[in-house]
Amino acid sequence: MRTRPREADDRELVRACLRGDEGAWDALIERYRRLMYSIPLQAGLSSELADEVFQHVALKLLESLDQVKDAKSLPKWIATCARRESWRLAKAERRAAHESVDEQADLEDEGLEAHDDALARLEREHALTLALEEIGEPCESLLRALYMEDPPPAYQELAARLGKPVGSLGPTRARCLKKLGGLYERHGGDVP
């Protein structure tokens, strides 16, 4: 198996897949595994059906590599594909549970897009997770401590932990947020 930098972008990975590089395929699946699995779960499907959606998206991606090789946003493509299949399976499930015509019509009206907001939030979280994994130190530790620890550590404690002067934390935080924003956008994230 060939190796590649962890940060190889989607376009490079897709093109490598088109050359038959199975390592690139593994890397793509690894990168989007949480998004592909979490969307069906968020849509209310069971873990068995989430697995079905995951395999469906992977197969569609494999079949569409030539079309997505120039896609600006592979995350959007994957999320849309996962959403559609999740809706299709969710509808089938609900139809099976509500057999009357009226109830089916109600279902159509109700629409499965009720989950839209939650799914959009999931896509943003996924992009941010990838950005955090890629940002490197000290930014990753700093941002995780400041925004994800409950309660967040005091600046003095954090400075000691990172081995930096207290006075440098503010500018470092600003620089890290800026870098994070760039990586977030690169991974398909948008602001709500």
Place this chain on the structure above:
Amino acid sequence: MRSKKTERELEALLRGLSGGRLSEPPAGTLRRAKALGAQLPGAAAGLVEWVASLVFDSGAEPALAGVRSGEAGERRLLYRNEQGDEPCEIDLRLRRAGATSIELMGQILPVPTGGRATLVAGERRREARLGEDGDFVIRRFGAGGTEPRLEIELEQGVRIILEALPLPEGS
């Protein structure tokens, strides 16, 4: 420069991440999806890549007994691979065809059941099917002065890639 508003939105998103809505798929789910990689375009044919070494180059060595040396504007190359059941030889003759093109004649021995040879230089590609004697010809190929790559795919599921074929003098 990133605006304060966007910075605040990023901070809010970071705080939300601790809720952990993203789920890891089970190992089996991941494994099955990765296994689909065996169906990738290049991998689909189950092609095994062989490496062939250049064992004779008329442009670099004096003529060997029994091997005709290259004529003016022509280059003879012999590659050998020893990964198969028996050694495989690829005999190539490159010659100038006009001011900017080359012609490639080749033969693969022992004679394979079938396959194709593709000459590639940058965006230019030209393909030829292997004949009954394992031979092929690619005429008037504009290599643009670069040393082209020869890709050979044999029907028994083997791919041999010869990088940077040395060009005949004057190409």
